[in-house]
Amino acid sequence: MSGLRILVPIKRVIDYAVKPRVNRAQTAVETANVKHSMNPFDELSIEEAIRLRERKVPIQEIVAFSAGPAKSQDILRTAMAMGADRSIHVVVEEKDPQLEPLGVAKLLKKVVEEQKSDLVILGKQSIDDDASQTGQMLAGLLGWPQATQASKVDISDKTVTVIKEVDGGVETIKANLPMIITTDLRLNEPRYASLPNIMKAKKKPLEKKTLKDYGLDEQPRLKTLKVTEPPPRKGGVKVDDVDGMISKLKELGAL
Amino acid sequence: MAASSRVAASLRRAALSSRPSPCIRNIRPALQVRWKTEATTSASTESVGQLDAKGGLDGPAPAKSIKFTSDSYPNIQRESKFAKLSEKHVQYFQELLGSDSAVLDGVTKDATEDIEPFNADWMRKFRGHAQLVLKPSTKEEVSAILKYCNDNMLAVVPQGGNTGLVGGSVPVFDEIVLNLQKMNNIRSFDEVSGILVADAGVILEVADNYLAERQHIFPLDLGAKGSCQIGGNVSTNAGGLRLLRYGSLHGSVLGIEAVLPDGTIVEDLSLLRKNNTGYDIKQLFIGSEGTIGIITGISIQCPRRSPAVNVAYFGLESYEQAQKAFVAAKAYLGEILSAFEMMDGRTQKILKKVAGTKLPLEGDYPFYCLVETSGSNTDHDSEKLQNFLEHVMESEIVADGVLAESQTQVAELWACRERITECLGHWGGVYKYDLSIPIAQMYDLVEDIRERLTKDGLLGDTDDHPVVDVVGYGHMGDANLHLNVPVRRFDKTVEKALEPYLYEWTSKRNGSISAEHGLGLSKKPYVGYSKSETMIKLIKQIKNLYDPNGILNPYKYI
Known part of the structure; x- marks a missing residue:
C-alpha cells in the first residue's frame, strides 16, 4: 500500500463564540461583518488526519476541501497551516443557490473519485445548519462503511477501529478501508496554527474549482420560510433582603 | 489599584467546568460557550458581584x-x-x-x-x-x-x-x-457622541456589556472587570489593558459628580470634550483614592467598538527581542495596535502548572508577547498583521508564535496573560509591585531581585524557602512592569529584602513606584521615591482644603 489518501472536507461558519443574529427580513442569519472561522468539528477532522500521520500511519496525502464563498480560502489556509498538504476550493458565492447536505455529499462523491481518496474524515455536523447528514449521505452514495461521532480512531493496515459516541456510552466498531469517519468533540484537541507554518501554508497549492467542473448543478430542495431567534430568557429578580426574598418566593408559589 | 486577577473570567470558567459532564474536561472549553452563553452570562455577572462582596475571591477560606x-x-x-x-x-x-x-x-x-x-x-x-x-x-x-x-x-x-x-x-x-454598590444605574448614553453617564457603583463589565450592545467600548479594561466599579476605577485612575490605545482616564473622563466631606454635592457631569473655563477640578478626583470626596457618578467618552480584533502570541529568545518586536509592532500596526503585553517564561510555566492548561506554543521561551489589534475593517487589518508577522518571523525577532483563528482562540490567548495573577496566588501569597520603568531596563529589575533573593537563600523549590519565584509581566506598551513574588507565606525577611531596595532601584532610574495600582495603605510610606517634597506639600494642601477634618480614607494615600 502506498499510503492513505485522506480527504478532509471543512466549512466556514460563523465563529462559535459569536452570538448569531437573525436579519431584519427574517430570512436568514446575519453574516455580513460577523467573525467567521472553521467549523469546530472540522478542526477536529484536520487534527485527527495530522495525528494519524504523526502516529506513523502511512499517509500519502491530506487534502482539505471546502465549498463556499471566496473567504473560505482563509480556513483552507488555516487547515494547511495546521498540516494539510494541499486544498481544493469550490467557489459557491453567497448569491448563488446554497448547497444542502445532499448536494454537498454528491459533490464530495465526485471529489473522492477524482482524488482517489480512501478515507474521508468529516465533522459530525456544521454548527450553522446542524443538519448532521453529509457524512452519512456520502457513505450511502459511495457505498462505503461509516463510523459516526468518533472519539478514537486506530488504523492498522487496511483495518480501521473506531470508538464512537452513542447515547449512554461508547461503541467500538471495525471496518475496512475505504471508509467515512465523522468526528465528535472528544476525539482530540486541535492545535494552534503556528506562525512558521502559516507562512509555509501560503506556498502550499490551493486549487480553485466550480460546481460545473464536477458536472453538478444542484438546486435547493428546501425553502426557508422564516428564521426567528429563540425567545429571550427572562432575567432574574434582585431582592433587597431576606424578607424580600421570602415574600417573592411565596408570590411565585415556591414556598 | 487597577489590575487584579481575571476574577470574572475565571469564575465563569469555573461555572462552565463544574457542569456535570466529567469526560468533557479535555475538550477546549469554549466549544460549549456558544450554547451556554445566554444561560450563564447574566447569572455569572451577578454572582461575581456577590462573591466579591463576600470576599470569597481567593477560595473558601474564611x-x-x-x-x-x-x-x-x-x-x-x-x-x-x-x-x-x-x-x-x-x-x-x-x-x-x-x-x-x-x-x-x-x-x-x-x-x-x-x-x-x-x-x-x-x-x-x-x-x-x-x-x-x-x-x-x-x-x-x-x-x-x-x-x-x-x-x-x-x-x-x-x-x-x-x-x-x-x-x-x-x-x-x-x-x-x-x-456604592447600590448606586448602579446607567443614566444615559448618547449614540452619536459616545458619551456614557452612569452611577459610580456600576460594575465595569456591566457598563462594557451595555456599551457592546450599542457598538461602543468602555475605554478601560482590566482583570477585575467583573467585580470592580467604574466609580472606583476613576477615583483610583485605573490603567489596565486598553490604556495603550485609549489613553488614561484623565483624558476620557469628561465629568464627575462627587460629594465633598462637608456634604457639598459637586455637579460637574460635563458632556463636553472641550471646556476651557477655569481649573479642571475633576482631574483632582481622578486618582485621589477617595481622599477628597466620594465620586457618585461619571460621564465618560467611549470609543466605537472595533469589529475586527486579532490576537497573536509570540515566543521570544530574549528581552531585547521583545523590545524589537514592540518597535516593529508600532511600525507595522500603527493605529490598529491595541495591546502589547509581555510575560516572562516563568509566568507561563506557572500558568501551565497551576491552571493545567496547555500553552499555545510547543517550545519553552524565556519571553512571550501578546499583541492585539483592533480596527474597523477585517481585510485591512489582516493585511497589516500579515506584513507584521512576516517581518518578525523573517528577521527572526520572534522564535515562534501563533495567531488566533477564532474568537475562542482570542480568548484562550488572552487567558495566558490574564490568568497569571490568579495562578501566582496558588502557593499562599504574592508580593505585588507595579512599576513604571524606562522600557530598556524594565526587565533588569526582575533579574536583579531574583538574584538578590537567591543569594539571601530565600528563594527555592522546597518548603523551607518562603519565596517560590520572582516573575515579571506587564503592559510593555506603557513601560509598566508587574513584578510579582509568589511566596509560600508572608515573611518579614522577604519584605525587608524587597523594600525599600526595589523602590530605590526604580527611583534611581526615574521610574514610578506605583504605575497604576495607586498608593493606598501599602505604598504610602514610599511616595517620596516618586514625588518630590514640593509635590507632596501641594498634594497635602489640596487634601486639607477639601477635607479639613481628614475624615475621608484616613491613614492612607499621602
Whole structure:
C-alpha cells in the first residue's frame, strides 16, 4: 500500500463564540461583518488526519476541501497551516443557490473519485445548519462503511477501529478501508496554527474549482420560510433582603 | 489599584467546568460557550458581584484568618480625634437610609459575619475593624452621610468593588465603610457622541456589556472587570489593558459628580470634550483614592467598538527581542495596535502548572508577547498583521508564535496573560509591585531581585524557602512592569529584602513606584521615591482644603 489518501472536507461558519443574529427580513442569519472561522468539528477532522500521520500511519496525502464563498480560502489556509498538504476550493458565492447536505455529499462523491481518496474524515455536523447528514449521505452514495461521532480512531493496515459516541456510552466498531469517519468533540484537541507554518501554508497549492467542473448543478430542495431567534430568557429578580426574598418566593408559589 | 486577577473570567470558567459532564474536561472549553452563553452570562455577572462582596475571591477560606492591618502595621495608630461609633449614630443612619439592607449594623448587635467581607481585601492582606457599613442609593444620601460624619468627626472609607491591590478600599480601624454598590444605574448614553453617564457603583463589565450592545467600548479594561466599579476605577485612575490605545482616564473622563466631606454635592457631569473655563477640578478626583470626596457618578467618552480584533502570541529568545518586536509592532500596526503585553517564561510555566492548561506554543521561551489589534475593517487589518508577522518571523525577532483563528482562540490567548495573577496566588501569597520603568531596563529589575533573593537563600523549590519565584509581566506598551513574588507565606525577611531596595532601584532610574495600582495603605510610606517634597506639600494642601477634618480614607494615600 502506498499510503492513505485522506480527504478532509471543512466549512466556514460563523465563529462559535459569536452570538448569531437573525436579519431584519427574517430570512436568514446575519453574516455580513460577523467573525467567521472553521467549523469546530472540522478542526477536529484536520487534527485527527495530522495525528494519524504523526502516529506513523502511512499517509500519502491530506487534502482539505471546502465549498463556499471566496473567504473560505482563509480556513483552507488555516487547515494547511495546521498540516494539510494541499486544498481544493469550490467557489459557491453567497448569491448563488446554497448547497444542502445532499448536494454537498454528491459533490464530495465526485471529489473522492477524482482524488482517489480512501478515507474521508468529516465533522459530525456544521454548527450553522446542524443538519448532521453529509457524512452519512456520502457513505450511502459511495457505498462505503461509516463510523459516526468518533472519539478514537486506530488504523492498522487496511483495518480501521473506531470508538464512537452513542447515547449512554461508547461503541467500538471495525471496518475496512475505504471508509467515512465523522468526528465528535472528544476525539482530540486541535492545535494552534503556528506562525512558521502559516507562512509555509501560503506556498502550499490551493486549487480553485466550480460546481460545473464536477458536472453538478444542484438546486435547493428546501425553502426557508422564516428564521426567528429563540425567545429571550427572562432575567432574574434582585431582592433587597431576606424578607424580600421570602415574600417573592411565596408570590411565585415556591414556598 | 487597577489590575487584579481575571476574577470574572475565571469564575465563569469555573461555572462552565463544574457542569456535570466529567469526560468533557479535555475538550477546549469554549466549544460549549456558544450554547451556554445566554444561560450563564447574566447569572455569572451577578454572582461575581456577590462573591466579591463576600470576599470569597481567593477560595473558601474564611476572612477571619486574615491578619488585622492594625497588627501587621503596628506603627499606625488610631487617631484619637475621631469619635467612636455609638447607638445614636447608627440610629441616625438607619432613619436616613430607611431599608435594613442599606445599613449593616455591627455596633448595637453582632454582625461580624455580614461586615467581614467589607473589612477585608481580596488579596487577604488587609483587614479592618469596621462595625458599620452604609450603602446609600442616591447622591443626596451620600451627602447627608458625609455631612453627619464630618460634623461628628466620624471617619469614612469609600468602597467600590473592593478589588484594589494596595489596601485603599478597606478600613484600618473602625472607620465607617461607605459602599456604592447600590448606586448602579446607567443614566444615559448618547449614540452619536459616545458619551456614557452612569452611577459610580456600576460594575465595569456591566457598563462594557451595555456599551457592546450599542457598538461602543468602555475605554478601560482590566482583570477585575467583573467585580470592580467604574466609580472606583476613576477615583483610583485605573490603567489596565486598553490604556495603550485609549489613553488614561484623565483624558476620557469628561465629568464627575462627587460629594465633598462637608456634604457639598459637586455637579460637574460635563458632556463636553472641550471646556476651557477655569481649573479642571475633576482631574483632582481622578486618582485621589477617595481622599477628597466620594465620586457618585461619571460621564465618560467611549470609543466605537472595533469589529475586527486579532490576537497573536509570540515566543521570544530574549528581552531585547521583545523590545524589537514592540518597535516593529508600532511600525507595522500603527493605529490598529491595541495591546502589547509581555510575560516572562516563568509566568507561563506557572500558568501551565497551576491552571493545567496547555500553552499555545510547543517550545519553552524565556519571553512571550501578546499583541492585539483592533480596527474597523477585517481585510485591512489582516493585511497589516500579515506584513507584521512576516517581518518578525523573517528577521527572526520572534522564535515562534501563533495567531488566533477564532474568537475562542482570542480568548484562550488572552487567558495566558490574564490568568497569571490568579495562578501566582496558588502557593499562599504574592508580593505585588507595579512599576513604571524606562522600557530598556524594565526587565533588569526582575533579574536583579531574583538574584538578590537567591543569594539571601530565600528563594527555592522546597518548603523551607518562603519565596517560590520572582516573575515579571506587564503592559510593555506603557513601560509598566508587574513584578510579582509568589511566596509560600508572608515573611518579614522577604519584605525587608524587597523594600525599600526595589523602590530605590526604580527611583534611581526615574521610574514610578506605583504605575497604576495607586498608593493606598501599602505604598504610602514610599511616595517620596516618586514625588518630590514640593509635590507632596501641594498634594497635602489640596487634601486639607477639601477635607479639613481628614475624615475621608484616613491613614492612607499621602
